[in-house]
Amino acid sequence: MKPIVEKMVNCMRARFRQTPLSRYCLRRIPKIKPDEITRLQRAGILDQEALQEKVDGESGSMFQSLQASTQLSKPRLLQLIQQSLELCARPPLLRRSHNHAMDFFLVAVLLLFAAEFYFPPERLSHVIAARDIPPFQQIQSDDLREEPSRNGEHDTTDQYTGKYSLSRISKNSQLSGTDLVAVLVELRVEVKSTALADNATLSQPVLLVLSSRQPATGGVAIPALLSKIETNGKVRVATLQISSGQQSEAAKWLGSADAYIMLRKP
Amino acid sequence: MNDFLTKLSGQVTGAMIIGTLFPVLLFLLILVLVVLPVTPYGHQYADLLKDPQNWKGIYAVVATLILLLLTVVMYQLNNPLIRLYEGYPWKESLIGRLLIRKQKRRWKHATAMRDGIFGVSQAARLERVRGELKQSLSTKYSDFTLELSKEFPYAPEFILPTRLGNVIRAFETYTIQQYNLDAIVLWPRLQAVLDTNYAQAVDGVQSAFSFMLNLSFLSTLLAFFLAAVGLHWRYPGYLGWFQGWELWVVVLLVLSWLAYEGAITRAVEWGLTVETAFDLYRLPLLQKLGYEIKPNNLTEERQMWDIVGYHLGYPGDGLCCDLPYRSPQLWVITEPACAKLSCSRTVTPIDDSTIQVRIVISNLDPTRLGVDSILLKDEIPAGFTYLRDTAVVNGAPVTLEADSPLKVRLGPLAYNDVRTVVYCLKAQPKSATQ
Numbered sequence: 001m002k003p004i005v006e007k008m009v010n011c012m013r014a015r016f017r018q019t020p021l022s023r024y025c026l027r028r029i030p031k032i033k034p035d036e037i038t039r040l041q042r043a044g045i046l047d048q049e050a051l052q053e054k055v056d057g058e059s060g061s062m063f064q065s066l067q068a069s070t071q072l073s074k075p076r077l078l079q080l081i082q083q084s085l086e087l088c089a090r091p092p093l094l095r096r097s098h099n100h101a102m103d104f105f106l107v108a109v110l111l112l113f114a115a116e117f118y119f120p121p122e123r124l125s126h127v128i129a130a131r132d133i134p135p136f137q138q139i140q141s142d143d144l145r146e147e148p149s150r151n152g153e154h155d156t157t158d159q160y161t162g163k164y165s166l167s168r169i170s171k172n173s174q175l176s177g178t179d180l181v182a183v184l185v186e187l188r189v190e191v192k193s194t195a196l197a198d199n200a201t202l203s204q205p206v207l208l209v210l211s212s213r214q215p216a217t218g219g220v221a222i223p224a225l226l227s228k229i230e231t232n233g234k235v236r237v238a239t240l241q242i243s244s245g246q247q248s249e250a251a252k253w254l255g256s257a258d259a260y261i262m263l264r265k266p
Numbered sequence: 267m268n269d270f271l272t273k274l275s276g277q278v279t280g281a282m283i284i285g286t287l288f289p290v291l292l293f294l295l296i297l298v299l300v301v302l303p304v305t306p307y308g309h310q311y312a313d314l315l316k317d318p319q320n321w322k323g324i325y326a327v328v329a330t331l332i333l334l335l336l337t338v339v340m341y342q343l344n345n346p347l348i349r350l351y352e353g354y355p356w357k358e359s360l361i362g363r364l365l366i367r368k369q370k371r372r373w374k375h376a377t378a379m380r381d382g383i384f385g386v387s388q389a390a391r392l393e394r395v396r397g398e399l400k401q402s403l404s405t406k407y408s409d410f411t412l413e414l415s416k417e418f419p420y421a422p423e424f425i426l427p428t429r430l431g432n433v434i435r436a437f438e439t440y441t442i443q444q445y446n447l448d449a450i451v452l453w454p455r456l457q458a459v460l461d462t463n464y465a466q467a468v469d470g471v472q473s474a475f476s477f478m479l480n481l482s483f484l485s486t487l488l489a490f491f492l493a494a495v496g497l498h499w500r501y502p503g504y505l506g507w508f509q510g511w512e513l514w515v516v517v518l519l520v521l522s523w524l525a526y527e528g529a530i531t532r533a534v535e536w537g538l539t540v541e542t543a544f545d546l547y548r549l550p551l552l553q554k555l556g557y558e559i560k561p562n563n564l565t566e567e568r569q570m571w572d573i574v575g576y577h578l579g580y581p582g583d584g585l586c587c588d589l590p591y592r593s594p595q596l597w598v599i600t601e602p603a604c605a606k607l608s609c610s611r612t613v614t615p616i617d618d619s620t621i622q623v624r625i626v627i628s629n630l631d632p633t634r635l636g637v638d639s640i641l642l643k644d645e646i647p648a649g650f651t652y653l654r655d656t657a658v659v660n661g662a663p664v665t666l667e668a669d670s671p672l673k674v675r676l677g678p679l680a681y682n683d684v685r686t687v688v689y690c691l692k693a694q695p696k697s698a699t700q
Contacts, residue, residue, distance in 0.1 A: 098363075102356030109490070116497040123504050148505045151306050 029083045036080065039070040124149040126174050127157055133169040135205040136184070136225035136241060138162060144175065166223060166243055181243040184225070187250060189259040191229070191238045203227060207262040208240055210253035220253055222246045226261065281469050285476030286341045291333060293484040296518070301492050304511050305499050340484075344476055347483055351529070352431030365427035373418050373425060380410035415440075416534050430530050437537030441544045446568035446603075448575040449544065452551065455578075459551045460543060468539045475532035482525035489518035559593045569603035576604055585632055598627060599641040606631045607640070607679070616690065620653065625687040629679045640676035641667075642687060650691040657689035 126149040144157040163180040206226045211219035228239035298315050302308035314320045356362045387403045419435040420443045426432050441449040496511040561567035576586040586604035596611050608630045614622045652669040667673035676685050
């Protein structure tokens with residue numbers, strides 16, 4: 001037997017007084033047989049006072065004596081005593097259970113990946129134009145197509161159908177909320193430049209230019225859809241559709257500015 | 267800010283640059299260029315990185331700060347990371363025990379092969395077999411012996427769940443096997459004794475090991491992170507397989523494995539330098555610790571380190587005997603070395619030229635440990651010689667191992683038992699002493 005083992009167990013002997021062995025402790029030893037518990041019990045190992053007397057009286061020959069009375073091999077006897085002390089010591093010498101943190105971690109990682117694979121996230125898609133869409137056209141569902149997204153969008157064709165394009169959307173380009181508007185506002189303005197208006201065809205995208213009558217103040221150009229031109233004597237009134245977002249901008253200039261219509265390239 | 271960065275970068279040593287900064291830099295590059303583009307976030311960082319025009323001003327300062335911060339964090343986590351890879355924190359878990367069982371099977375296989383080949387070699391030698399077979403047996407025997415000494419600790423109870431852990435354990439336990447010296451206790455002290463050049467060499471090998479280990483860890487981390495974000499934002503069920511990120515996951519896992527294998531190779535080299543450091547500097551260390559005595563042979567040295575290691579490992583523990591700082595008049599060497607014996611030496615004049623020396627040794631070890639063997643060494647005072655055939659132990663004549671200094675083996679000594687050694691010295695004539 002290795003001297004260090006013997007020495008270790010000898011050192012542990014000092015703990016006997018504070019740490020009584022019990023049948024319960026012995027039962028906790030892994031792989032201990034009931035027969036071994038009985039043998040240790042008969043040998044007086046559970047009786048602390050008797051055991052201590054034996055240890056004191058026999059001057060270190062405790063193991064030979066215990067071995068003789070238990071008929072257990074010396075290594076097994078040492079192992080049993082050591083394990084029973086480790087399991088019953090206060091405070092504990094050893095953790096009573098194995099550390100399963102790594103097992104739990106691995107299971108958690110596997111479950112996480114399995115969950116991600118078998119319960120996939122909501123399908124990610126973006127919407128692209130199936131054909132060229134002119135400005136101010138109400139978008140139909142067949143104008144659009146859904147494609148798998150690579151940038152995390154959750155767009156669908158439904159959310160764009162029925163909206164109006166504010167500018168020309170070319171085929172295969174991705175739609176975004178800023179290009180579209182849900183509502184068009186009708187605006188009737190007296191047009192100063194009649195020549196341009198006479199040449200204009202209806203339902204055509206134009207620019208409504210509101211130019212301040214005070215030279216220093218400037219003006220604004222608003223994209224619009226020309227839908228009607230009415231002649232009332234010398235006055236020509238144009239009916240235009242503008243996006244609801246431009247409504248307030250137009251309102252600022254109406255009454256204080258002259259209105260012009262500029263043709264836009266389709 | 268620049269001052270702060272300068273001070274911070276001043277703390278980054280050469281070992282830190284090689285061992286930690288480069289893997290962290292690689293980690294950040296792959297994170298920004300490969301992982302973030304898979305997500306809807308952080309694309310602007312990839313654009314910034316791709317355009318060298320941006321590598322200045324506030325971007326450069328922030329990037330340097332992040333790099334240094336991560337480097338310092340990784341450097342501080344180096345020891346826990348090594349322990350994680352060795353398997354200490356999880357060796358008791360189910361997976362840990364399964365892996366230990368696997369490693370023990372490898373150890374058993376290598377041991378059986380080594381012993382088997384040794385047996386065959388012996389038989390071949392008896393049969394006077396020469397040539398290719400003898401050479402082949404010799405090579406294989408060396409291979410298995412080398413595998414056992416470099417990749418496994420000397421005893422199976424020290425085996426850990428991972429190969430890396432066992433390689434490190436092998437050189438940690440080498441000194442126990444060779445000198446009975448606990449490397450873990452004495453390594454910090456030995457570092458103070460090492461020659462500067464040798465210390466730099468050890469640092470160099472260790473930083474190469476850290477580089478590989480950090481690379482392996484960060485690659486694994488990135489691979490799992492990329493797999494998670496890929497499954498979330500680029501779900502193959504919708505977008506199809508082979509989108510690119512899957513290949514990167516495989517590449518990162520392969521890189522991690524290769525780096526782990528590299529770490530094992532570097533650990534073997536590291537172990538070699540550590541073993542060499544103990545081989546060369548252990549005796550200067552003994553001197554630095556204040557001990558002037560020198561061991562005469564390996565057995566004595568093992569006993570000395572046993573005692574020194576015990577006192578350094580368990581300071582204040584009174585269960586082990588002390589090692590004298592200087593060579594004492596009377597020195598009792600025991601097996602086991604830590605046993606505490608009580609010795610008394612008395613000298614009685616018998617006549618004008620003869621004195622009788624009486625040494626009483628009693629085993630009063632506090633742990634009641636019996637002693638397997640005792641070697642008694644007693645210096646003969648100047649001007650005296652041993653009087654032949656006068657040495658007796660407990661009244662029985664005894665054969666000496668040497669007579670100057672007097673060396674006698676006393677055999678085992680049970681707890682509370684006593685040995686009395688008596689011998690006589692004769693004064694040398696004055697002319698002889700002069």
